[in-house]
Amino acid sequence: MRIAVCxxxxxxxxxxxxxxxxxxxxxxEDLPFVINESDEYALEEGLALAEKTGGEVVVxxxxxxxxxxxxxxxxxxxxxxxxxxxxxxxxxxxxxxxxRALHAAISRDSFDLVLTGSQSDDVGYAATGSVxxxxxxxxxxxxxxxxxxxEGGEALKVIRxxxxxxxxxxxxxxxxxxxxxxxxxxxxxASLKGIMKAKRxxxxxxxxxxxxxxxxxxxxxxxxxxxxSVAFPESGAGAQIIEGTPEQAAKSLVEKxxxxxxxx
Amino acid sequence: MAKKIWVxxxxxxxxxxxxSREAIVAGQRLAHATGGSVEAVVLGSGVAEAASEAAxxxxxxxxxxxxxxxxxxxPGAYISALAAAxxxxxxxxxxxxxxxxSVDYFPRLAHQLEAGLLPExxxxxxxxxxxxFKRPVxxxxxxxxxxxxxxxxxxxxxxxxxxxxxxxxxxxxxVRDLDLAGTPITADRVLLGVxxxxxxxxxxxxxxxxxxxxxxxxxxxxxxxVEELAELLGAEIGASRPVIDNGWLPRDRQIGSSGxxxxxxxxxxxxxxxxxxxxxxxxxxxVVVAINKDPGAPIFTVADYGVVGDLHEILPALNExxxxxxx
Ligand SMILES: Cc1cc2nc3c(=O)[nH]c(=O)nc-3n(C[C@H](O)[C@H](O)[C@H](O)COP(=O)(O)OP(=O)(O)OC[C@H]3O[C@@H](n4cnc5c(N)ncnc54)[C@H](O)[C@@H]3O)c2cc1C
Ligand SMILES: Nc1ncnc2c1ncn2[C@@H]1O[C@H](COP(=O)(O)O)[C@@H](O)[C@H]1O
Numbered sequence: 001m002r003i004a005v006c007x008x009x010x011x012x013x014x015x016x017x018x019x020x021x022x023x024x025x026x027x028x029e030d031l032p033f034v035i036n037e038s039d040e041y042a043l044e045e046g047l048a049l050a051e052k053t054g055g056e057v058v059v060x061x062x063x064x065x066x067x068x069x070x071x072x073x074x075x076x077x078x079x080x081x082x083x084x085x086x087x088x089x090x091x092x093x094x095x096x097x098x099x100r101a102l103h104a105a106i107s108r109d110s111f112d113l114v115l116t117g118s119q120s121d122d123v124g125y126a127a128t129g130s131v132x133x134x135x136x137x138x139x140x141x142x143x144x145x146x147x148x149x150x151e152g153g154e155a156l157k158v159i160r161x162x163x164x165x166x167x168x169x170x171x172x173x174x175x176x177x178x179x180x181x182x183x184x185x186x187x188x189x190a191s192l193k194g195i196m197k198a199k200r201x202x203x204x205x206x207x208x209x210x211x212x213x214x215x216x217x218x219x220x221x222x223x224x225x226x227x228x229s230v231a232f233p234e235s236g237a238g239a240q241i242i243e244g245t246p247e248q249a250a251k252s253l254v255e256k257x258x259x260x261x262x263x264x
Numbered sequence: 265m266a267k268k269i270w271v272x273x274x275x276x277x278x279x280x281x282x283x284s285r286e287a288i289v290a291g292q293r294l295a296h297a298t299g300g301s302v303e304a305v306v307l308g309s310g311v312a313e314a315a316s317e318a319a320x321x322x323x324x325x326x327x328x329x330x331x332x333x334x335x336x337x338x339p340g341a342y343i344s345a346l347a348a349a350x351x352x353x354x355x356x357x358x359x360x361x362x363x364x365x366s367v368d369y370f371p372r373l374a375h376q377l378e379a380g381l382l383p384e385x386x387x388x389x390x391x392x393x394x395x396x397f398k399r400p401v402x403x404x405x406x407x408x409x410x411x412x413x414x415x416x417x418x419x420x421x422x423x424x425x426x427x428x429x430x431x432x433x434x435x436x437x438x439v440r441d442l443d444l445a446g447t448p449i450t451a452d453r454v455l456l457g458v459x460x461x462x463x464x465x466x467x468x469x470x471x472x473x474x475x476x477x478x479x480x481x482x483x484x485x486x487x488x489x490v491e492e493l494a495e496l497l498g499a500e501i502g503a504s505r506p507v508i509d510n511g512w513l514p515r516d517r518q519i520g521s522s523g524x525x526x527x528x529x530x531x532x533x534x535x536x537x538x539x540x541x542x543x544x545x546x547x548x549x550x551v552v553v554a555i556n557k558d559p560g561a562p563i564f565t566v567a568d569y570g571v572v573g574d575l576h577e578i579l580p581a582l583n584e585x586x587x588x589x590x591x
């Protein structure tokens with residue numbers, strides 16, 4: 001199978017977040033970026049399926065220059081080609097604008113399967129993959145926790161997560177779009193050999209013009225959704241914060257749980 | 265700016281999903297803010313009961329799409345039925361509960377209808393003269409205020425717990441049948457079965473005390489002081505999703521929207537940031553203690569007591585303090 005995997009680069013969940021000057025998004029200076037968590041699982045699933053069926057994985061990422069690191073990592077893990085949608089015009093798109101651009105890039109090639117993550121850890125629309133499926137006219141499934149290619153290679157058996165610890169098992173015809181949920185597999189680590197090989201693998205850069213897209217149809221200009229501002233939650237709105245050294249804090253916490261909350 | 269609002273309700277076995285009722289409340293709010301009106305839609309096969317439940321809220325009407333082909337949910341079937349109905353009624357806003365089912369199909373429906381797409385709304389505000397919405401970003405560490413630009417319909421989903429069913433305005437309205445006669449309803453996948461994830465699950469819902477660990481614990485080999493704390497408190501150990509995904513604990517310990525729901529007397533959240541998908545599984549706990557090195561972690565907004573610091577320093581001290589208090 002030829003498989004396209006969409007990976008987004010997002011701020012490391014461990015990173016300290018600072019508000020940007022205009023208050024509309026984060027200050028990205030010195031902010032560490034990583035591959036979105038569910039996208040790492042999507043990439044692993046793609047690589048494993050490609051190995052099993054004798055195919056290959058092409059990774060797609062839309063974002064600024066820093067995205068090269070994420071793509072290089074994907075190549076080191078085993079993807080055979082990387083496509084970077086790199087154009088100022090793509091910036092700050094909502095799920096629909098981003099899916100439009102990704103679709104234009106993906107549809108220049110031919111694939112049996114497109115994988116995305118289930119949700120991005122920054123804007124978190126949980127929608128880009130489904131909209132992409134709409135453009136392609138392919139069936140899709142969100143929150144995928146298992147994939148099996150059926151005999152004959154015409155359909156997939158897919159495990160979908162439902163609420164409250166249940167799964168549903170569904171069959172979809174190929175080609176299809178699957179939005180992979182974190183926890184589906186155990187992502188591999190890059191080997192030294194993989195890292196060396198990655199350097200010789202093809203990397204393509206694409207602008208809106210390369211894709212025949214009008215700049216007004218992508219990025220912020222092509223989005224209905226606009227982020228006006230972001231803010232931290234009012235810190236400790238609920239919690240009574242217990243100060244002191246670990247020993248002091250532990251002691252007064254136990255006291256409060258005994259005497260105030262009466263739960264110990 | 266009177267708006268026509270539709271709320272698409274999710275039902276199971278004739279009962280409305282809790283989040284469907286919350287979405288009705290969100291619809292009523294939006295109607296109030298815009299001087300508009302709300303209608304609800306119920307899809308499925310044999311949904312008369314759910315439709316009459318919906319009709320007990322203050323709504324203009326409840327539309328019932330009762331059709332054999334809608335008996336089993338697939339995105340294809342639901343999208344074909346709703347696309348037809350929405351295209352002819354032309355509401356300004358279509359609200360969905362942000363459930364795993366709605367999120368599976370409503371973005372694609374928005375694409376097909378060329379409508380705006382606004383997922384996971386937690387607040388709505390019209391006080392500036394322009395409609396603004398809030399939604400969580402960065403795993404709940406921040407909240408974004410957003411607006412929808414341009415003309416045309418908007419499909420939005422309403423996050424769990426953001427609107428309270430207690431605020432619902434009761435009423436009574438007519439249940440009408442949606443005319444699906446000329447609409448081909450096409451399933452795009454086949455449901456083969458349903459299974460329980462954990463198999464033989466430990467039942468955390470009865471625990472009086474839950475010690476829950478998050479990614480912040482740092483590894484399966486760093487759990488000793490957590491286990492000791494659980495033992496001291498006679499508690500069950502629970503976890504956030506990444507702990508399970510990384511294989512540090514088995515899947516049946518997961519707490520949250522795709523795991524178990526707990527309501528203990530005491531819940532200790534250790535190295536857990538407090539994303540909404542985790543909070544929905546534990547917010548009914550009586551007393552919540554959060555231990556986290558990040559003072560801005562959203563878990564502190566729902567906790568009663570918080571300790572800011574490294575859990576690997578605080579837990580041993582806490583275990584010691586409990587032992588001392590008991591001595
Ligand atoms: C559809 C869907 C369903 C989901 N279902 C669930 C679910 O059922 N349950 C669930 O939990 N999640 C679920 N999630 C994931 C959820 O969105 C969050 O990603 C997850 O809850 C985060 O887990 P965490 O808080 O452990 O990790 P993180 O968000 O990475 O937070 C780790 C925390 O540990 C703190 N920390 C780090 N080191 C230390 C230290 N040494 N001492 C003290 N504190 C430290 C950090 O400050 C941080 O706050 C779901 C997501 C999706 C998209
Ligand atoms: N800029 C991007 N580049 C590549 N893939 C993306 C991008 N944005 C979103 N995706 C994919 O779409 C999924 C869902 O993202 P979202 O709709 O933002 O939650 C992600 O997990 C990615 O797989």
